[in-house]
Amino acid sequence: MHIVVCLKQVPDTANVRINPETNTLMREGVESITNPFDEYALEQALRLKNSHGAKVTTLTMGPPQAEVVLREAIARGADQGFLISDRAFAGADTWATSYVISRAIKKLNPAVDMVFFGKQAIDGETAQVGPGVSEFLNYKLVTYARSITVGADGRFTAETLMDEGMEVVEGPLPVVVTVLRDGPLPRYATLAGWMRARHAKIPVWGVTGLGVVPELCGLKGSPTRVMKIFVPPGKTGGIRMDGREMPSLAVEAILKILRDKGVSK
Amino acid sequence: MSDAPTSISPENCRGCKACLQSSSIGEVIAASGDVTDHNTPAVHRGVWVFAEQHQGKMREVAYELLAAGRGLANECGCDLAAVVLGHNIAHSAAPLIAAGADRVLLVDHPELARYEAETYTDALCQLIVRHKPEILLAGATAVGRAFLGKVAIRANTGLTADCTALSVDPSMCLLHQTRPALGGNIMATIMTPHHRPQMATVRPHVFKANVPDPARAGQTLVEALELAPATFRVILSAATKSSLNIADADIVVAGGRGLKKAENLVLLHRLAEHLGGVVGVSRACVDYGWASAARQVGQTGKTIRPKIYLAFGISGAVQHIAGIRGAETIIAVNSDPHAPIFDVADLGIVGDLTVILPALLEALGAQSVPNSGQP
Ligand SMILES: Cc1cc2nc3c(=O)[nH]c(=O)nc-3n(C[C@H](O)[C@H](O)[C@H](O)COP(=O)(O)OP(=O)(O)OC[C@H]3O[C@@H](n4cnc5c(N)ncnc54)[C@H](O)[C@@H]3O)c2cc1C
Ligand SMILES: Nc1ncnc2c1ncn2[C@@H]1O[C@H](COP(=O)(O)O)[C@@H](O)[C@H]1O
Numbered sequence: 001m002h003i004v005v006c007l008k009q010v011p012d013t014a015n016v017r018i019n020p021e022t023n024t025l026m027r028e029g030v031e032s033i034t035n036p037f038d039e040y041a042l043e044q045a046l047r048l049k050n051s052h053g054a055k056v057t058t059l060t061m062g063p064p065q066a067e068v069v070l071r072e073a074i075a076r077g078a079d080q081g082f083l084i085s086d087r088a089f090a091g092a093d094t095w096a097t098s099y100v101i102s103r104a105i106k107k108l109n110p111a112v113d114m115v116f117f118g119k120q121a122i123d124g125e126t127a128q129v130g131p132g133v134s135e136f137l138n139y140k141l142v143t144y145a146r147s148i149t150v151g152a153d154g155r156f157t158a159e160t161l162m163d164e165g166m167e168v169v170e171g172p173l174p175v176v177v178t179v180l181r182d183g184p185l186p187r188y189a190t191l192a193g194w195m196r197a198r199h200a201k202i203p204v205w206g207v208t209g210l211g212v213v214p215e216l217c218g219l220k221g222s223p224t225r226v227m228k229i230f231v232p233p234g235k236t237g238g239i240r241m242d243g244r245e246m247p248s249l250a251v252e253a254i255l256k257i258l259r260d261k262g263v264s265k
Numbered sequence: 266m267s268d269a270p271t272s273i274s275p276e277n278c279r280g281c282k283a284c285l286q287s288s289s290i291g292e293v294i295a296a297s298g299d300v301t302d303h304n305t306p307a308v309h310r311g312v313w314v315f316a317e318q319h320q321g322k323m324r325e326v327a328y329e330l331l332a333a334g335r336g337l338a339n340e341c342g343c344d345l346a347a348v349v350l351g352h353n354i355a356h357s358a359a360p361l362i363a364a365g366a367d368r369v370l371l372v373d374h375p376e377l378a379r380y381e382a383e384t385y386t387d388a389l390c391q392l393i394v395r396h397k398p399e400i401l402l403a404g405a406t407a408v409g410r411a412f413l414g415k416v417a418i419r420a421n422t423g424l425t426a427d428c429t430a431l432s433v434d435p436s437m438c439l440l441h442q443t444r445p446a447l448g449g450n451i452m453a454t455i456m457t458p459h460h461r462p463q464m465a466t467v468r469p470h471v472f473k474a475n476v477p478d479p480a481r482a483g484q485t486l487v488e489a490l491e492l493a494p495a496t497f498r499v500i501l502s503a504a505t506k507s508s509l510n511i512a513d514a515d516i517v518v519a520g521g522r523g524l525k526k527a528e529n530l531v532l533l534h535r536l537a538e539h540l541g542g543v544v545g546v547s548r549a550c551v552d553y554g555w556a557s558a559a560r561q562v563g564q565t566g567k568t569i570r571p572k573i574y575l576a577f578g579i580s581g582a583v584q585h586i587a588g589i590r591g592a593e594t595i596i597a598v599n600s601d602p603h604a605p606i607f608d609v610a611d612l613g614i615v616g617d618l619t620v621i622l623p624a625l626l627e628a629l630g631a632q633s634v635p636n637s638g639q640p
Contacts, residue, residue, distance in 0.1 A: 127426060128414035131414025141383065143407070165502070166503045232451070
């Protein structure tokens with residue numbers, strides 16, 4: 001069994017600050033991390049490695065420094081990592097990202113049985129790359145999984161969380177799965193793991209290595225265009241009232257908002 | 266699918282879109298090297314809303330999107346259609362017309378009785394190829410967010426997720442799609458200039474549904490499609506409200522150290538249950554063991570973007586505020602007039618939560634003993 005886990009390096013959005021004068025992102029001091037959802041996806045793959053001897057390959061598309069997310073994954077137990085990096089990939093939207101990632105997956109040996117994604121990346125939050133890759137690869141798609149197992153019959157079973165509640169689905173491989181942050185916690189890297197990771201060779205694949213069409217990559221290959229970026233109007237505080245003397249007035253004010261927002265009659 | 270061409274030469278492209286039926290469109294386009302001529306904006310017309318239903322019950326967001334779509338269609342001078350995929354769904358057409366649709370496209374097929382990404386993608390893409398809409402909106406629900414990502418690839422077009430505002434440049438029917446990114450720290454306006462349909466998912470509750478007009482005239486079209494059987498089997502399905510999903514909740518009722526004791530959390534659960542929301546907490550409550558970390562709001566907890574955030578006995582430390590900056594409306598109750606939470610609250614009430622919370626529950630008629638849910 002060969003499993004690919006797609007990992008994205010993202011800014012730790014909890015610490016992102018906006019420069020109020022220039023309206024630009026202040027990247028200084030903002031750490032880059034592995035997208036937290038992707039760590040849960042990796043954990044699911046590593047469990048299948050333990051139980052089924054699955055081979056776990058990690059991929060990331062990004063600038064050269066994104067390599068660290070691959071080494072970290074190897075330190076946790078992944079077998080290998082591939083960095084997908086090329087100037088031509090810059091500015092890719094989800095269409096162009098899915099295209100390039102799916103091409104990288106097709107290039108892997110042996111053929112890939114399962115591809116795991118995080119449910120979404122915490123920077124873009126689109127949740128589209130997993131479904132997009134499933135389409136390019138012509139693999140079936142399972143979204144919002146907490147856990148994935150594979151039976152003796154070689155079919156997968158996934159526990160998923162949809163709007164109505166929990167659903168357990170079962171089906172044949174190959175499959176693309178997007179993973180929630182609900183399942184077992186990602187394991188830590190071991191010391192031995194770090195030793196292995198430090199010496200691991202991380203191949204870099206670009207336009208030529210992948211044999212992708214440059215016009216379909218990066219900004220050029222992206223159907224969507226970002227026209228404008230702005231900071232949402234900051235909260236400044238609104239009505240202030242004293243509810244100590246007349247709590248009923250305070251309650252009335254709360255009810256009015258609930259009614260205006262349509263959550264209460 | 267089998268008769269899809271394996272290569273296309275741009276000179277010979279007649280815009281038949283057979284290539285779009287291929288699930289390996291990237292390959293097909295890649296083989297031709299042609300990127301632009303595959304879905305010519307000029308031939309696409311009309312605004313579509315994917316009207317998501319579950320077991321015959323329409324999702325509220327469908328009506329909200331029809332209100333938004335109506336506005337866009339009026340500005341562009343085109344029709345508004347609702348698309349329903351499912352089985353035994355004929356009854357859903359009339360309410361959609363009353364809510365603003367000019368046409369309802371119904372695909373009634375046993376394979377669509379249950380959502381599966383593959384069959385839904387196949388059905389919607391067949392309709393897109395058949396009718397060529399200019400704009401396609403869907404709710405940013407679990408289903409909408411999942412299979413629209415496949416549809417966008419198969420239809421070779423752009424998709425903007427989780428929009429919170431939409432407007433249109435009527436001269437070219439160009440959709441301006443605004444969405445939050447980076448945990449709500451920034452907003453981006455996105456367009457799909459050269460590909461059609463322009464696709465967007467929209468968060469529920471962003472738009473308000475129109476008051477239904479039963480007298481509105483509209484047309485219902487039953488669309489026959491051939492669909493392959495679904496490949497997955499559902500072996501268990503348990504309807505549970507994921508009460509711990511505070512990140513996606515529209516209403517979060519939160520408490521902090523000011524609750525003074527764990528028992529007071531029961532009041533929050535009662536309020537949350539009544540309003541259809543979930544309970545969140547400050548880190549202090551997690552540290553005391555009053556609530557699980559999954560409920561923590563803030564820098565080291567969850568970033569949330571509810572429509573309404575109610576904070577009871579939370580001071581509003583910067584690490585807490587970091588998680589609620591994207592909230593639409595913040596209501597805070599705190600006994601300290603100088604609590605920093607008041608600097609961000611739309612309604613700040615100086616007062617004792619042990620007085621105000623029970624009074625609020627009483628006014629709402631939410632007195633029943635709740636099941637207090639997960640910690
Ligand atoms: C690195 C780091 C990360 C952190 N991450 C987070 C995070 O993710 N989320 C988070 O919440 N915190 C976080 N914190 C902790 C944060 O700094 C605060 O300590 C915490 O938010 C305080 O919680 P609180 O508002 O409930 O308690 P307090 O600050 O003690 O506030 C309690 C409030 O209740 C009011 N009150 C008391 N009695 C009543 C009453 N009867 N009626 C009404 N009001 C009353 C008081 O006036 C007071 O304002 C983090 C801290 C650090 C250092
Ligand atoms: N540049 C990338 N490199 C590797 N994986 C990615 C990349 N972008 C997105 N992904 C994967 O796709 C998932 C969804 O991302 P998104 O669609 O951006 O929300 C992430 O959780 C990752 O698993």
